[in-house]
Amino acid sequence: MKPKVVILGSGFAGFGAFYSFVKKINDKVDITVVDSSVFSLSKPILPEVAFGERALNEALIPIGKYIEKYNHKFIRKEVKLIKPDTNQVILEDDSIIAYDYLIISLGAVKDYDAIEGFREYGYSICDYTQALRFLDRRANLIGNNVVIGACLTQWGSASTVKTLAAPCEGPIGEIMFMLDHYLRKHNRRSNTNITVFTPGEIFFEDVGERVHKNMEPIIGKSNINVVTKKILKHIDKEYVEFEDSSRLNCDMAIIIPPYRGPKFLIDSNISDEAGFVPTDKHMRHPTFKNIFAAGDINATSMPKLGHIAVKQSHTAASVIISEIMQKEEIIPFEPEILCIMNRGEEATLILSDWMYGGNRDLTFNGKISKLMKMGFDAFYFYSHGKMPPKWSEDYLNKLLVKCLNK
Numbered sequence: 001m002k003p004k005v006v007i008l009g010s011g012f013a014g015f016g017a018f019y020s021f022v023k024k025i026n027d028k029v030d031i032t033v034v035d036s037s038v039f040s041l042s043k044p045i046l047p048e049v050a051f052g053e054r055a056l057n058e059a060l061i062p063i064g065k066y067i068e069k070y071n072h073k074f075i076r077k078e079v080k081l082i083k084p085d086t087n088q089v090i091l092e093d094d095s096i097i098a099y100d101y102l103i104i105s106l107g108a109v110k111d112y113d114a115i116e117g118f119r120e121y122g123y124s125i126c127d128y129t130q131a132l133r134f135l136d137r138r139a140n141l142i143g144n145n146v147v148i149g150a151c152l153t154q155w156g157s158a159s160t161v162k163t164l165a166a167p168c169e170g171p172i173g174e175i176m177f178m179l180d181h182y183l184r185k186h187n188r189r190s191n192t193n194i195t196v197f198t199p200g201e202i203f204f205e206d207v208g209e210r211v212h213k214n215m216e217p218i219i220g221k222s223n224i225n226v227v228t229k230k231i232l233k234h235i236d237k238e239y240v241e242f243e244d245s246s247r248l249n250c251d252m253a254i255i256i257p258p259y260r261g262p263k264f265l266i267d268s269n270i271s272d273e274a275g276f277v278p279t280d281k282h283m284r285h286p287t288f289k290n291i292f293a294a295g296d297i298n299a300t301s302m303p304k305l306g307h308i309a310v311k312q313s314h315t316a317a318s319v320i321i322s323e324i325m326q327k328e329e330i331i332p333f334e335p336e337i338l339c340i341m342n343r344g345e346e347a348t349l350i351l352s353d354w355m356y357g358g359n360r361d362l363t364f365n366g367k368i369s370k371l372m373k374m375g376f377d378a379f380y381f382y383s384h385g386k387m388p389p390k391w392s393e394d395y396l397n398k399l400l401v402k403c404l405n406k
């Protein structure tokens with residue numbers, strides 16, 4: 001009997017783990033992927049969907065077709081409980097899947113309802129419904145005060161790494177620059193104030209001084225105001241209010257809501273009190289040794305970033321493959337921030353391991369970065385959730401360090 005690997009969730013981390021098995025031991029393992037959706041949503045494309053630059057279908061990768069292509073099984077159902085003592089996953093219709101190894105890659109829940117007034121007046125770009133609502137509203141932005149920012153996330157006790165006030169501020173940067181670009185392009189920029197807030201001590205808390213120094217003039221040139229240490233409490237029709245009772249005039253608030261894990265993981269006794277799954281450096285659960293977690297659901301993934309999700313999934317899969325093949329070939333998890341922020345005509349690539357004690361803290365601005373983003377998005381979409389080859393990432397890394405150290 002082949003070992004049964006069950007992967008819950010098919011986003012960056014789920015696909016990352018799946019393709020690791022396919023590449024290394026496809027015919028020696030029996031994989032089942034479970035997702036509540038038939039499509040995997042590529043969230044980095046959502047800001048472009050929100051601004052009408054791309055169609056939604058460019059962000060949606062059908063899951064089942066590509067899992068089945070490699071002779072594995074896809075189940076489109078919602079997971080409602082895990083029974084770690086009996087190695088079982090319970091689905092929405094009470095059907096049961098047994099596993100030898102379980103990879104939890106369910107992403108994080110975006111808790112819009114934690115912010116009073118969000119459902120009435122708030123906007124976001126964190127899922128496709130919200131991105132389409134934004135697209136609908138975008139046409140009427142003239143003369144508005146727009147406030148953009150991420151909410152404070154309360155991490156649980158299993159987040160033993162350095163935590164951030166906001167789960168991920170890259171999309172905030174992207175939205176503010178894209179909005180600035182959009183309004184300038186339509187000769188409407190002078191009518192609109194753009195203010196960005198962060199719950200952190202500093203905007204982009206996850207990168208170091210060098211990136212901040214490079215970003216400041218770009219933010220300044222775009223005439224974007226930044227306010228720090230602001231914890232969003234309430235969104236109203238004409239203002240937003242923060243925990244310290246201060247207010248900002250606001251006709252349109254665009255937010256990243258607080259993140260949390262799903263409640264059923266707490267009920268399954270697998271997660272911490274915030275619903276995030278604790279793991280060791282190999283993404284293995286400290287108590288249930290055949291359970292792994294990768295991506296946004298992992299309590300140690302900080303910030304919540306696709307690049308980190310993929311790296312964690314590669315580590316988790318390599319540990320399982322090593323056990324199955326009885327050959328020690330573990331891919332260590334070496335965290336780094338790598339993301340590309342669309343700024344309209346151009347983009348900014350950020351590569352930084354400052355937060356993890358490293359000394360890379362770089363930005364690369366311009367049209368080439370924009371082309372790299374388009375290249376990555378296209379590769380991910382047309383390869384059905386695969387990552388560009390490792391050599392291209394290594395080459396990019398070397399090239400950037402070389403260019404930027406000149």
Ligand SMILES: Cc1cc2nc3c(=O)[nH]c(=O)nc-3n(C[C@H](O)[C@H](O)[C@H](O)COP(=O)(O)OP(=O)(O)OC[C@H]3O[C@@H](n4cnc5c(N)ncnc54)[C@H](O)[C@@H]3O)c2cc1C
Pocket residue numbers: 008009010011012013014034035036037039040041042043044045046047077078079080105106107108125126127168170171262294295296297304305306307308309338339340
């Ligand atoms: C607007 C936006 C832009 C971003 N841009 C970037 C970027 O440019 N670069 C970058 O690196 N990161 C970016 N990120 C972050 C990145 O998208 C996430 O870190 C990444 O998607 C996390 O991957 P994941 O696999 O952990 O979770 P997800 O991608 O969220 O996947 C989780 C999967 O689990 C499924 N699922 C959830 N609950 C259940 C359940 N109970 N039962 C069954 N299935 C379930 C979901 O349907 C989903 O398919 C962005 C995030 C946002 C919101």
